[in-house]
Amino acid sequence: MNRLKETSVISREDFEHYIKEAGRVADYKGFGAEGCDLEKREYWVAYTRQSLEEQSKNNRLPDYLLTCAKNAKKLSVVVPLQYVLYDSVTGEHLERPGMTRLRKLMAERRISGVILPALDRLSREPLHQQIFELEATHYMVQIDYADVPNGNDPNSQFTRTILAHAAKLVKLANRRNNRGGNIGRVVKGWVPAGKVPYGYKYRKEIDPLSGTTIKAWWDVDQFDPDGNPVLGTEAWVVTQVFKWIGVEGKSTYWVALELNKQGIKPRASDVWSPAKISFIVKKRCYTGKHAYNKASYVPNPDSPIKDITGEIGRTLRRAKPEDEHVPFTVPLVVPEWLWRRANEAINTRAQTKGKTKGRIEALFRGRVFCPRCGRRMTIRRDGQCPNLVYYICTSRSEAWNPRRCGASYIPVKWLDNLGWGNIAGLLKNPALILSQQRKAAQEDKELEKHLKLFDWQLKEAKRRIARIQQDWESGGNIYTKEEANTRILEERQKLEKAEVEKQKVQAAVSKLRDDTAHSYRMRRSLEAIRDANLEQATFEDKQRIVELLAVEIYPREDRTGAQLTCAFKLEPVPHASISIASPKL
8 A cells, every 4th residue: 555644634544444444335345455466467556636635624535435446346346455545645746655656556567457536636737647648558557537438539538638627727716716715804804814924823713603714813922911922932932033133133043053952943843943043034924014915936947847747846935016915914023123123134144144255166066975964065164264165064064953964074175186186087088988888889789689589579479379369269179268268368478578578678778878879979078178188177177077077976984085976987086095184283
């Protein structure tokens, strides 16, 4: 069974209970069957999906599972317990744990069909629905929808496409209705529904007879009888943050460290960070003035699309035009003057931080990985000796984080000299690149031989199946009915296995040829700089070569050497024999 996400509001025990009850109500033991041999391809998958928000308000999962059980009974197919898959993720993409496993089962040819209780449970994007159906057709996996026409004929496909577009329109309408409903609440003098900022609590008054909401507002968490925030509460943290930064001139780094020392935790996290502190200070709502519909998150156009069926994260916050803002008032936590002083202090620090000393020249910036935790390493100057710069783990400077990495600093000059020495050696030895191309050509020939072998095996398996069928249909005496069926089943299993192996080899051939073409283009680029004086190359020239080779460096924790990887196979970097003691000593 797919592993339910920790964020799911349905526990594993409840999920298995729903499966068993769906099979019982449908009077079909083939749904959620246990003890099945999953090596066989004859079984089907039942897949459904619900978003967390939808599920928490109206849990239709039992109904969806019952629909799947009834369809499994109608089709007379078996759905093992492990093949009942469920996702509590939005339907805007196919990058979900259960869906990922389903697509993998199809690609590995381990299932015969898929049952879906509704078309929109698959996806609310027509393109993704079409891609999924194309994959299923290619891998000879049957799809059974409970609410739309099935089949691969043009009429059925067109009908499903139209309904998929309708599901997308419903999704967009739900978003507009949700936004419009919140705007209506603000116009009535309420507050919008949803998560409230740190320091506030959402309150509402409910009609005891109808159960409907009469009024909704925010309260400050929480004040004592004298009007002062209670020590250790969210409201107290907010006021202290503004006083520390706006009055005492403390940095966000210091504030995060102080709150962690006092054992005060933020929402949905274990530790405070400078970013969390800055996020609080920039919120205007603490002055009593707030607005709904001020901004929205959109996808970053600079990020490449890796998988068109995957989720495209909305990571950029874009402000909306001021005429779309819907202002409302909330209880005041800090005065306007204190909010301004705290924000001015943060902006002043941001403008001067790291600007006076200039950018650090580091050849492998963003290409060095921590030997202890594997994170990318960043660059820092020595606080007492500005001429010394180091590669350090990104979490090493997080003094406010009790789980920060304790890996040692690595001098930039030492690692850059070590890495460039090996890169220069590679550039002076073009025979290494040529030998790799010859090896790739030899591998290509070997894979072509394997493809011819699989073609012969497929041809022979089909010939044997035809011969057995012909003998049985002509009334021959070589095979009985049971023997003929057994032999045909064995040959078909061999046929399927050979087809799978052939596809793997074809994929390997395609990748090898792509790599070879890339290798050829890179060799031509390297030949253009092969005769250059690499010892006197400028820093910009070295950076260009490092980027061309896609170099990555994995230093040893004891700082005696490092391992380099790049577009070509490199010999291991020799152990460093130079001293890396700090000049301060």
